[in-house]
Amino acid sequence: MSKKKLLIAGIGGIGGFFGGLLAKDYYDSNDVDIFFLARGRNLLKIKESGLRINENDLELVIKPNLVSDKVSDFGIVDYILMCTKTYDLEETLIQLLPSINDNTIIIPLQNGVDSHDKIAKQLPKNSIAKGCVYLVSRLEEPGLIIKNGNIHSLFFGMDNGGNEKLQWLQDAFLNANIKSVVSEDINKITWEKFIFLASIATATAYFDSNIGGILNSKEKYNMLINLINEVTDLAISKQINIDKNQQKVVLEKLKSLPSDATTSMHSDFRNRKNKTELESLTGYVVAEGKQNRINIETFNNMYKVLKKAPNELYNT
Numbered sequence: 001m002s003k004k005k006l007l008i009a010g011i012g013g014i015g016g017f018f019g020g021l022l023a024k025d026y027y028d029s030n031d032v033d034i035f036f037l038a039r040g041r042n043l044l045k046i047k048e049s050g051l052r053i054n055e056n057d058l059e060l061v062i063k064p065n066l067v068s069d070k071v072s073d074f075g076i077v078d079y080i081l082m083c084t085k086t087y088d089l090e091e092t093l094i095q096l097l098p099s100i101n102d103n104t105i106i107i108p109l110q111n112g113v114d115s116h117d118k119i120a121k122q123l124p125k126n127s128i129a130k131g132c133v134y135l136v137s138r139l140e141e142p143g144l145i146i147k148n149g150n151i152h153s154l155f156f157g158m159d160n161g162g163n164e165k166l167q168w169l170q171d172a173f174l175n176a177n178i179k180s181v182v183s184e185d186i187n188k189i190t191w192e193k194f195i196f197l198a199s200i201a202t203a204t205a206y207f208d209s210n211i212g213g214i215l216n217s218k219e220k221y222n223m224l225i226n227l228i229n230e231v232t233d234l235a236i237s238k239q240i241n242i243d244k245n246q247q248k249v250v251l252e253k254l255k256s257l258p259s260d261a262t263t264s265m266h267s268d269f270r271n272r273k274n275k276t277e278l279e280s281l282t283g284y285v286v287a288e289g290k291q292n293r294i295n296i297e298t299f300n301n302m303y304k305v306l307k308k309a310p311n312e313l314y315n316t
Ligand SMILES: NC(=O)C1=CN([C@@H]2O[C@H](COP(=O)(O)OP(=O)(O)OC[C@H]3O[C@@H](n4cnc5c(N)ncnc54)[C@H](OP(=O)(O)O)[C@@H]3O)[C@@H](O)[C@H]2O)C=CC1
Pocket: 009, 010, 011, 012, 013, 014, 015, 037, 038, 039, 040, 042, 069, 083, 084, 085, 086, 088, 091, 092, 095, 109, 110, 111, 112, 133, 134, 135, 136, 137, 138, 139, 264, 265, 277
């Protein structure tokens, strides 16, 4: 059997963490190659001294089989885990075309619910999975991933069956100690993540507050509940098969996260990044809510404020 090639595209908070665990497990493997697509100073640092993953003060240093920004170095790969921010998805896919043939399976692990369709539009012949992760992890500096808290989980699957194609990947994740699940109902799972994330990412960025700060303030908590209800109504209008009581589901998830943690979108606002995922999270709910005639007043009000540049938004 030929060697399987698994490419992690984007070595930041999630790609660095999950890619790092895979690269650690499969270093020297005769059966599997783990490749990293990285760029800039991050690429240089990983090439020079490996990728460091710091979890609860324990540090792992990982050398992938190959890290590069030149897609021609990888050849055709069997699987691609898409781990860039959503705003980099389309450009990265175009860059990756020389490594993709009709058999390459692509799994977006990004937040949001539209990556699958965007990839399928560009690559109609390929099997495209859906996926999502629960993790709090940041690329702290080039070559250094810091994971906060004890949770990590990864869900993936395909809408129309086809999960047997994903079984090899599931085994690879489990061998690398990644808590992963191949789901028969991945649309539901990714929407549950979206309801949770679009609400808490919007609230943390709008109030410039961590998760504990939202849960412990009556005013902020009530706004969070409005957000959860609005995006739940949107999901139901789109016939997503979810339980109507998403408040309970979201609050349970929030309680499993460290209270000093925040969302990746809020971190990007805080770090004055010139791009954020506002459009694929808050903006998506506003646009789809309007189209489906759902009351999305709280999302809309917060969206208008969050559209200002982060420099204008936060004064410290
Ligand atoms: N971080 C977390 O804890 C969680 C994040 N998520 C979601 O996961 C996704 C990724 O987030 P996160 O890992 O935080 O993002 P990061 O910004 O930390 O990582 C993305 C990395 O991809 C790199 N990249 C982008 N395009 C390319 C390219 N064409 N070639 C090579 N490298 C590229 C970026 O480089 P550069 O910096 O140069 O742009 C960056 O290093 C998002 O959708 C996020 O919402 C979901 C759950 C938890």
